[in-house]
Amino acid sequence: MRLRNVLYRFKGFYKFGSTATKLRGKVFVNKIGTIQVGRNLSIVGHPWAVQITSTKDASLKIGDNVYVNAGVGIAANKEIVIGDNVKIGPRTSIFDSNYHRLDSADQGDLSKKITIGNNVWIGADCTILPGVSIGDNSVIAAKSTVNKSIPDNVLAGGSPARVIRELVIEEGWIRE
Numbered sequence: 001m002r003l004r005n006v007l008y009r010f011k012g013f014y015k016f017g018s019t020a021t022k023l024r025g026k027v028f029v030n031k032i033g034t035i036q037v038g039r040n041l042s043i044v045g046h047p048w049a050v051q052i053t054s055t056k057d058a059s060l061k062i063g064d065n066v067y068v069n070a071g072v073g074i075a076a077n078k079e080i081v082i083g084d085n086v087k088i089g090p091r092t093s094i095f096d097s098n099y100h101r102l103d104s105a106d107q108g109d110l111s112k113k114i115t116i117g118n119n120v121w122i123g124a125d126c127t128i129l130p131g132v133s134i135g136d137n138s139v140i141a142a143k144s145t146v147n148k149s150i151p152d153n154v155l156a157g158g159s160p161a162r163v164i165r166e167l168v169i170e171e172g173w174i175r176e
């Protein structure tokens, strides 16, 4: 099966959800740590490839009905949790590590957990930085850099991202 061939070209054994996973185009997966995926994951790997990484001892959890658009990079060096019904816009990066030290005085943790709540929409060209949480139902506007946590039910945007306004979210409503 073509899909299977594509998946097994990647490092390590890996399973992408049990039902109806849709992968299109190029999806590169480096699975050294764990990757856990819910139902109905959709990944669009064209015209830009998608790269998904979980390094040694790291954990990446992706909930049900998650949509990952073209050119997205998700790299777990520690822990990334993505909730259900999340949409991630094209060319967005979600990396839980800074990878490099700023200077010799910089002794802190390079990697910090990222949590993305349920029903979150992250627009195109966003960067989600280490240690950040994005609350349930919130929207991150296009081209935002999220360096501080964002509460539930808000539109946030800019670089660095700030809350722009509260959203009206009825109980149980799921964004199309």
Ligand SMILES: CC(C)(COP(=O)(O)OP(=O)(O)OC[C@H]1O[C@@H](n2cnc3c(N)ncnc32)[C@H](O)[C@@H]1OP(=O)(O)O)[C@@H](O)C(=O)NCCC(=O)NCCS
Pocket: 069, 087, 088, 089, 090, 122, 123, 124, 125, 140, 141, 142, 143, 144, 155, 157, 158, 159, 164
């Ligand atoms: C956020 C968005 C949905 C617009 O929502 P909206 O409620 O109609 O927002 P408005 O255009 O009325 O703007 C509300 C405020 O947010 C600001 N804003 C909107 N988009 C912004 C952005 N990307 N970055 C920073 N600020 C933004 C506006 O300037 C405005 O500020 P003001 O009140 O000081 O004028 C839209 O701007 C956006 O970013 N869409 C993402 C599209 C995308 O990435 N699609 C990819 C496919 S998933």
